[in-house]
Amino acid sequence: MLSDKEREEIEAEMARYPHKRAMVPEALRIVQTHRGWISDESVRDVAELMGMSAEEIDTIASSYNMIFRRPVGRHVILFCDNVSCWIMRSDAVRDHLVKRLAAGPGETTKDGRYTVLPSACLGDCHHAPVMMVDDEMHGNLTPEKIDRILERYT
Ligand code: FES
Known part of the structure; x- marks a missing residue:
C-alpha cells in the first residue's frame, strides 16, 4: 500500500501532467525514492492510483534502467x-x-x-x-x- 506521503507526492505531480502515461516514470521515481526499489505490489498500487493496468505500469518501468524492479544496494x-x-x-x-x-x-x-x-x-x-x-x-x-x-x- 502506498504511504500517505507517496500518494500525496504522486497526486501533486499528476496535476502537472496532461497525460497520465507520461507521468508514470515520475510516479515510480517517487515510490523508489521512498522504498529503494519497485516491487510488484508497488506496481499494482501505482496502477490503481493512476487508473491504469499493472501490466502497463510494469512495461513502462521495465524500459527505464533507473527504475529498479529488484532490491538494490545503498x-x-x-x-x-x-x-x-x-x-x-x-x-x-x-x-x-x-x-x-x-x-x-x-x-x-x-x-x-x-x-x-x-x-x-x-x-x-x-x-x-x-x-x-x-x-x-x-x-x-x-x-x-x-x-x-x-x-x-x-
Ligand atoms: S558509450 Fe557513451 S558514455 Fe559510454
Whole structure:
C-alpha cells in the first residue's frame, strides 16, 4: 500500500501532467525514492492510483534502467556498456570494479553497499570509460580512480 506521503507526492505531480502515461516514470521515481526499489505490489498500487493496468505500469518501468524492479544496494553503480566506452578499454576497468567489489553485473555486494548494473550509453562519451554512482557521474575511469571513488560512498 502506498504511504500517505507517496500518494500525496504522486497526486501533486499528476496535476502537472496532461497525460497520465507520461507521468508514470515520475510516479515510480517517487515510490523508489521512498522504498529503494519497485516491487510488484508497488506496481499494482501505482496502477490503481493512476487508473491504469499493472501490466502497463510494469512495461513502462521495465524500459527505464533507473527504475529498479529488484532490491538494490545503498548505492547503485551504472557501468556504461556501450561503444565509446568499449573503445576506451572499459572492459579492463569493469573487471577491476567487479574484482574489487566481488559483485558482477546485476549483483549486490555482500555488505549491501553497492549494486552493479550494466547500462546503455550514459551520455558522457567524451569522458569514456564512464560510470554513474547514484546521481553522480564519474569519467576517465582507471582502476586507481575506481578505488578512490569507491571509498567515497558508505
Ligand atoms: S558509450 Fe559510454 S558514455 Fe557513451
